[in-house]
Amino acid sequence: MTRRKLAAGNWKMNGLRTALAEIEALRDAFPDPGCDVLICPPATLLAQSALAAAGSSIRLGGQDCHVAASGAHTGDISAAMLSDSGATHVILGHSERRADHGESSALVARKTEAAWAAGLTAIICVGETEAERDAGRTLDIVTTQVIESVPDGAIALTTVVAYEPVWAIGTGRTPTNAEIEEVHTAIRGALASRFSTDVAEGIRILYGGSVKPGNAAEIFALRDVDGGLVGGASLKASDFAGIIRAAEG
Numbered sequence: 001m002t003r004r005k006l007a008a009g010n011w012k013m014n015g016l017r018t019a020l021a022e023i024e025a026l027r028d029a030f031p032d033p034g035c036d037v038l039i040c041p042p043a044t045l046l047a048q049s050a051l052a053a054a055g056s057s058i059r060l061g062g063q064d065c066h067v068a069a070s071g072a073h074t075g076d077i078s079a080a081m082l083s084d085s086g087a088t089h090v091i092l093g094h095s096e097r098r099a100d101h102g103e104s105s106a107l108v109a110r111k112t113e114a115a116w117a118a119g120l121t122a123i124i125c126v127g128e129t130e131a132e133r134d135a136g137r138t139l140d141i142v143t144t145q146v147i148e149s150v151p152d153g154a155i156a157l158t159t160v161v162a163y164e165p166v167w168a169i170g171t172g173r174t175p176t177n178a179e180i181e182e183v184h185t186a187i188r189g190a191l192a193s194r195f196s197t198d199v200a201e202g203i204r205i206l207y208g209g210s211v212k213p214g215n216a217a218e219i220f221a222l223r224d225v226d227g228g229l230v231g232g233a234s235l236k237a238s239d240f241a242g243i244i245r246a247a248e249g
């Protein structure tokens with residue numbers, strides 16, 4: 001099965017209106033990209049990003065959503081609101097949200113169901129801490145997060161998993177190629193036993209954590225790696241362009 005690669009940028013809490021120029025630059029540089037391209041700007045910029053990306057194949061995503069479709073939840077944003085602002089995807093269970101907001105895998109699963117109900121594709125993040133890796137618990141931690149965070153009924157079209165080792169995020173450090181392959185293969189195996197081989201073979205598994213233009217091609221060529229979820233290097237179109245080209249292969 002050939003899975004089309006996905007180059008996804010997570011801007012996190014970065015970007016004022018001036019950052020829209022980065023989306024315009026990507027739109028102009030990649031009129032017909034040979035991979036899927038996704039930018040997840042802060043929610044404040046989603047609607048304007050959708051205008052900037054209009055007519056291009058750049059897709060937009062949110063960085064979180066609430067489990068409810070609407071209601072008395074001050075400061076929160078629903079999946080329907082993301083969709084209404086032009087998003088087709090949403091990142092869920094990022095380690096920064098698991099750490100900063102105490103999000104459990106059970107909550108991530110409920111958010112994923114909310115995302116699906118609004119027609120969004122969920123990018124479900126998992127990853128071990130450095131202490132967990134040092135203790136030899138990486139595969140156990142990551143596969144448990146996958147099993148608990150991906151709800152029943154997952155289909156490949158609307159489910160993406162992102163493996164992001166916590167210790168590799170924003171540090172310039174990455175696992176070895178063999179370590180990345182080992183985890184991605186384990187994730188696909190966990191998806192196969194939970195769902196079916198067909199579903200597992202269709203779900204894209206992204207690697208995230210210090211992906212740069214200089215290491216992207218090597219990482220994206222690894223077995224079971226279907227693209228990247230990129231933080232810092234997605235903020236500048238000139239950097240992200242190199243990563244998109246790596247995903248185009």
Ligand SMILES: O=C(CO)COP(=O)(O)O
Binds near residue numbers: 168230
């Ligand atoms: O957390 C990440 C993407 O979601 C990765 O961040 P960096 O690419 O900055 O390491």
